[in-house]
Amino acid sequence: MTDASGVLRRTALYDAHLALGARIVPFGGFEMPVQYSSILKEHDAVRKRAGLFDLSHMGQFLLDGPDVGSWAESLTINKVANMKPGQARYNVFTNDRGGAHDDVIFYRLAEDRWLLVVNAGNADKMWAHVSAERSGDVRLTDLRGERALIAIQGPRSVEWLQPFVDAELAPMKYYSCTETTVRGTRETVVVARTGYTGEDGFEVFVPSDDATALWDGLLAAHRGAGLEPCGLGARDVLRLEAGMPLYGHEMDEEVTPLQAGLAWAIKFDKPAFRGKEALAAQRDAGDYARIVGLVMEGRVPARAGYPVLAGGARAGEIRSGSLGPSVGKNIATALVAPAAAADGTALTVEVRGTEHAAVVTPMPFYRRPKG
Amino acid sequence: MAQPAGLLYSKEHEWVKLDGDVATVGITDYAQSSLGDIVYVELPRIGAALTQFGGIGVVESVKAVSDIFTPVGGEVTETNGAIEGDPALVNRDPYGAGWLYKVKLDDVGQTTELMSPEQYEKLIVEA
Numbered sequence: 001m002t003d004a005s006g007v008l009r010r011t012a013l014y015d016a017h018l019a020l021g022a023r024i025v026p027f028g029g030f031e032m033p034v035q036y037s038s039i040l041k042e043h044d045a046v047r048k049r050a051g052l053f054d055l056s057h058m059g060q061f062l063l064d065g066p067d068v069g070s071w072a073e074s075l076t077i078n079k080v081a082n083m084k085p086g087q088a089r090y091n092v093f094t095n096d097r098g099g100a101h102d103d104v105i106f107y108r109l110a111e112d113r114w115l116l117v118v119n120a121g122n123a124d125k126m127w128a129h130v131s132a133e134r135s136g137d138v139r140l141t142d143l144r145g146e147r148a149l150i151a152i153q154g155p156r157s158v159e160w161l162q163p164f165v166d167a168e169l170a171p172m173k174y175y176s177c178t179e180t181t182v183r184g185t186r187e188t189v190v191v192a193r194t195g196y197t198g199e200d201g202f203e204v205f206v207p208s209d210d211a212t213a214l215w216d217g218l219l220a221a222h223r224g225a226g227l228e229p230c231g232l233g234a235r236d237v238l239r240l241e242a243g244m245p246l247y248g249h250e251m252d253e254e255v256t257p258l259q260a261g262l263a264w265a266i267k268f269d270k271p272a273f274r275g276k277e278a279l280a281a282q283r284d285a286g287d288y289a290r291i292v293g294l295v296m297e298g299r300v301p302a303r304a305g306y307p308v309l310a311g312g313a314r315a316g317e318i319r320s321g322s323l324g325p326s327v328g329k330n331i332a333t334a335l336v337a338p339a340a341a342a343d344g345t346a347l348t349v350e351v352r353g354t355e356h357a358a359v360v361t362p363m364p365f366y367r368r369p370k371g
Numbered sequence: 372m373a374q375p376a377g378l379l380y381s382k383e384h385e386w387v388k389l390d391g392d393v394a395t396v397g398i399t400d401y402a403q404s405s406l407g408d409i410v411y412v413e414l415p416r417i418g419a420a421l422t423q424f425g426g427i428g429v430v431e432s433v434k435a436v437s438d439i440f441t442p443v444g445g446e447v448t449e450t451n452g453a454i455e456g457d458p459a460l461v462n463r464d465p466y467g468a469g470w471l472y473k474v475k476l477d478d479v480g481q482t483t484e485l486m487s488p489e490q491y492e493k494l495i496v497e498a
Binding site: 034035038236237299301303322323352 | 407408410429432436
């Protein structure tokens with residue numbers, strides 16, 4: 001997760017984070033801000049106004065060529081070739097056993113050009129994977145280090161980002177993307193209406209050399225009105241409330257996307273894809289452990305790794321857990337046996353030797369108000 | 372930042388205020404600031420016998436679980452009920468309303484194992 005010398009990498013915005021007083025932690029091979037002021041305050045800003053995130057640690061690969069769609073489809077669960085230019089789509093690269101190499105987003109920028117965004121902690125593995133599997137007329141370019149990624153998330157995102165980019169943001173659909181320019185300059189950026197918080201928002205893929213100007217500009221313009229720089233701590237709470245999986249928690253090389261509740265993204269009507277047989281067999285058998293949402297009844301937070309019990313017998317384990325500030329309770333995901341997975345099932349979570357009540361609850365835990 | 376005078380400190384970032392053979396225990400401002408928003412505190416039961424420097428409870432922030440290592444040994448005589456309903460008290464007032472529990476010391480001499488404000492200040496500056 002670090003480079004050959006074992007040194008953690010820094011994003012183009014590292015100095016900006018220090019200037020803002022961020023607490024820096026190692027994450028995915030990078031030194032990243034986990035919080036600036038307070039996770040709860042940053043979370044609140046995203047739900048009520050907007051927050052600004054540095055996601056430059058995520059891996060960005062450019063995929064060029066007429067065969068990208070069919071090639072990528074053969075390695076992933078979702079469809080790629082039928083995406084339209086200007087569309088973004090969630091997907092998972094799978095192994096032969098149906099387990100997940102990584103969950104990713106494809107952005108189709110043009111007929112023959114796609115941006116692939118992978119998790120920071122999987123970026124080396126994924127670059128090796130796509131390089132080894134490359135076939136047909138497909139060219140791969142590793143953009144890591146050259147491109148930064150800044151996200152603005154929250155109900156005021158359109159209003160606050162619009163003065164900085166030439167594309168008209170309001171008409172953009174959720175999970176669409178466009179190439180545009182930063183206002184007043186010739187810098188080409190990709191703007192996508194995507195995110196990982198459960199709120200409206202945008203992700204802006206910007207050359208690393210221009211990242212600080214955009215980051216500082218957004219904060220200078222809107223911090224007075226409540227735009228907050230947000231760290232990975234708030235991001236994790238926001239995504240958990242929104243029921244969005246995190247690689248290494250809700251899925252991994254062993255836990256399949258089917259188990260993770262991503263059946264909607266698995267296109268069994270594709271003629272073939274890596275892991276299809278294993279996933280179909282798992283689906284048909286139906287007896288697989290699966291990810292469920294849990295709401296804790298009391299005040300004790302559940303944490304990843306804690307045992308989950310049904311009627312006093314082991315039924316699974318917690319995979320993510322946190323206070324859900326928008327829910328007002330402690331929330332968690334757990335990987336549990338099918339008999340313990342029905343909505344409304346009363347389970348317990350073993351915390352330091354004591355059982356605490358929890359109820360299986362449909363996700364997302366939080367859904368943003370329609371507006 | 373100077374540490375409050377009149378208190379003793381442990382290297383695990385707890386403070387102790389002595390009143391005869393009864394000690395009030397809390398976590399330091401440095402500890403609450405490092406932890407971030409505190410959402411849950413698990414304290415020992417009244418009457419529990421604590422061994423100095425043993426793990427006796429936890430403080431949980433949004434993201435992390437941290438053990439409380441009691442800076443003094445003895446019998447728990449009182450716990451701060453206010454932080455059960457409002458754990459963020461520990462963030463807002465770590466040396467006052469956010470105290471954790473009181474202990475009747477089994478041996479007053481054990482406090483020689485703790486640090487002065489100046490020694491603790493040095494510890495956190497070097498951390």
